[in-house]
Amino acid sequence: MSVNYEKLVSELKRGNHRSLARVISLIEDRSPIAGECIKLLFPDTGKAHIIGVTGAPGAGKSTLVDQLVLEIRKTDKKVAILAIDPSSPFSGGALLGDRIRMANSSSDSSVFIRSMATRGALGGIAPATAEAIYALDASGFDYVIVETVGVGQAEIEIVRTCDTCVVVMVPGMGDGVQALKAGILEISDIFVINKADRPEVNILKRDLLTMLSLVENLPWTPKVLETVATEGQGIDKLLSEVQRHRAWGLDSGALLERKKIFLKESLYRKIASDLVNEVKDFIENGSLLEDALTKLLNREKDIYTLSRELINQTRAKKKGIIKNDNP
């Protein structure tokens, strides 16, 4: 496949939505060309404010994000939404596809909306999400909002890599306790109680504040905000708080620290995938992999032993090739 990725990336950097979408598709498909694109666009990243939005299904995240986009647009800033959708193990693709729901936002060329499928397996969601964020960042968006659909460990991993994590909850769903269960309390920079016109709002607020008071030595104490996203209520306060958190992060050095941790993880993940790919070619050529799987299924050998054997076999083989090449 011949893709002129240099042209693609230079168009992306000039803010071309079509080229941006193309690059994100390459990232999503785990195309080797995606790597070439990332290399070229990486120097232009690091400017956007990345906001992660997560919360239980039914919390009204999409509506809240829509409203936040409208609020940001009042300040004339450019904003992109990246919606992380779960993949379908059957079809291998996203169930939702690019979302059309945000008709009012997407008629605006300063707004870009994209959903991305999260194909499981080796590598996981986090690397592809990070790369898509780089693409959006390099494309000149002032804000990138990353919205996750599920609430689980992988989703927590995603939002905790954002500059500001917003956790959305609703009253009367037993969310107070469940937040703690999902480990979400500790990654949150801002709590939003959405659908705050419901009667149980004070119970949830009290529960959240109590739980927050139990966590010791918090460098940043998350506020608990109330919104009614369907009415646009409380969105201005949310944006202010998002900006206040960013300012604090820059000022205190906490943001740099967070980015450093994330970059370290990303680097090791990349090293792991590079190294595995070298071995993979060799293992999947011939019957080596099938033999190993048969031994595993029959409980003749375990994963620890086989991993070591396959690595050693690959190396022995490669040394053999080098010897033959240099007689």
Added chain:
Amino acid sequence: MSVNYEKLVSELKRGNHRSLARVISLIEDRSPIAGECIKLLFPDTGKAHIIGVTGAPGAGKSTLVDQLVLEIRKTDKKVAILAIDPSSPFSGGALLGDRIRMANSSSDSSVFIRSMATRGALGGIAPATAEAIYALDASGFDYVIVETVGVGQAEIEIVRTCDTCVVVMVPGMGDGVQALKAGILEISDIFVINKADRPEVNILKRDLLTMLSLVENLPWTPKVLETVATEGQGIDKLLSEVQRHRAWGLDSGALLERKKIFLKESLYRKIASDLVNEVKDFIENGSLLEDALTKLLNREKDIYTLSRELINQTRAKKKGIIKNDNP
């Protein structure tokens, strides 16, 4: 640390709960000794029926699992519960700890209950869960029930590695649509509508059946069962269906295929972590890692380039060592 892991594993194989708990703690702590234990106990695995139970927070999973355990005990089979808890990024540990809630089950020595923290980072939840399942399997349990707390990509990854996946829903929470969103529809072998005494039960059931009818070429068509776990209603039918699914899986070869896919992923994950550990020692010794992170933060170099450079530097260094050793 000197652990007599041979003794530990032989006690585990004789069904000693204390040794079993110890081995799972080693796995949870990512201790190198865990690997030695897995090697020794792996030949004794592959007998237990692994049941995954997932669903949104508040669906009543814990109560349902409790009831399922009581139902299994009627047949005099041994059963273990492995509850996968999210980790706290702050404390690095599980928030729940080993659960005490199942007092009535745990007084029975044929029942074992254990929660496990899911420390994020490289490696993820899946490998540790798989290893804990091996430990429980080798310890002689007829059934291992893996219960996840969150619903997200990582949780889906976990339950889809089980022999039988049970997805628990409740009426009136908009769960019908949300199930589709979370990609859960496709991994489910059995749907349970819990709290089926609620009025909206028929709506959810109809939605689920409609969605199932849209998925083409299903080798196994999941049934939609109704339970009221708090009253013990419908649990007998659930156990029958779990057993029917297992029998079908064994008969059709589908179970073997599922196990094969999972073992392949596990093998590659192990190869990746083995290879990374080799490089890690070198990179983290000296200023190499700090230098790389600084370059990343300053956008001087990208992850793709740095990964390659660090791998090559490690290799060059190792060759140097070998040369010096063999002058």
